[in-house]
Amino acid sequence: PLKLLQPKTVPKRLGTSQKKPREPQIPRSLIKEIFRHFAKMPVSRDAFQIVEKCSERYFKQLSNDLEAYTHHAGRKTVEAADLEVLLRRQGLVTDKMPLNVLIERFLPLEYRKLLIPVAVSGNKVIPCK
Secondary structure: OOOOOOOOOOOOOOOOOOOOOOOOOOOOHHHHHHHHHHHOOOOOOOHHHHHHHHHHHHHHHHHHHHHHHHHHOOOOOHHHHHHHHHHOOOOOOOOOOOOHHHHHHOOOOOHHHHHEEEEEOOOOEEEOO
């Protein structure tokens, strides 16, 4: 006589995925482009990997510091004042080098228009708060 075939049991999947969630990263091409712009010379692969790790750690530390400043102020939103305090603590913003000068020096015009208030005709200030 024939034996009845028993179906194999398949372990149930949990509702969550098995993959670890990845942190967002700055694209490698952007880091490479920025570094080449300021270095103005060829960069070896080994050196670029070190630059990539350093930039990742730097931006992680920046975001942690901004989060701490915002939490200390009792807010849930990072404001421009938090960023200015952070840049001042790093020595990038001083009395002789205000934030607006850094913005004008290093950012393209479309970003400058968004960050620096400018008076236009009709007594309007852009961007308005």
